[in-house]
Amino acid sequence: MELKIYPDPVLAKKCADVEIGDTSVVPILEEMSKKLYEWEGAGLAAPQVGVLKKLVVIDIREEPATLYKMINPKIVWASEELVDSKEGCLSLPKLRETVVRHEKVQVEYFDENFKKQIVEGDGFLSCCLQHEIDHLSGKLYIDHLSRLKKGRFLAKFRKLRKEAEEAEKSEDTREASNNEK
Numbered sequence: 001m002e003l004k005i006y007p008d009p010v011l012a013k014k015c016a017d018v019e020i021g022d023t024s025v026v027p028i029l030e031e032m033s034k035k036l037y038e039w040e041g042a043g044l045a046a047p048q049v050g051v052l053k054k055l056v057v058i059d060i061r062e063e064p065a066t067l068y069k070m071i072n073p074k075i076v077w078a079s080e081e082l083v084d085s086k087e088g089c090l091s092l093p094k095l096r097e098t099v100v101r102h103e104k105v106q107v108e109y110f111d112e113n114f115k116k117q118i119v120e121g122d123g124f125l126s127c128c129l130q131h132e133i134d135h136l137s138g139k140l141y142i143d144h145l146s147r148l149k150k151g152r153f154l155a156k157f158r159k160l161r162k163e164a165e166e167a168e169k170s171e172d173t174r175e176a177s178n179n180e181k
């Protein structure tokens, strides 16, 4: 499993519902959970690893530790109260931006045994649930920004990516010339 970075087109696609009882998604959820910890994220949605299925894993690193493995999660209730949420995304590395989210949400999903579950989250968990479920319809958190702010964000993001690429390239050249010696 490889992390998909913006502007990978897979991040803008809509995911399909998982058929109830389709156990082929269980190892995918397992692998996504491993990657979540490896990449030190709070949540990971399937499109971020190139899988267009409604799968999400979340662990917001609270005590007691809870790892949510979700199949077909959907928001069934959202509070009218809104909050500012400072967010980042593994697919948009190094930058963060504040977006507006519902303070509380209720999410219905199936666990890996295809048992229906409901979770009510507030604060960070609520924002995380909304962020990950957005990914399933091809939406990124920066899509919640004004056009102006999103434009500024993307300009900064492209600049950072270019710098990172150039640093990598000069690293390669150095390595190549070292090897020639």
Ligand SMILES: [Zn+2]
Pocket (backbone or CB within 6 Å): 088, 089, 090, 091, 131, 135
């Ligand atoms: Zn994300």
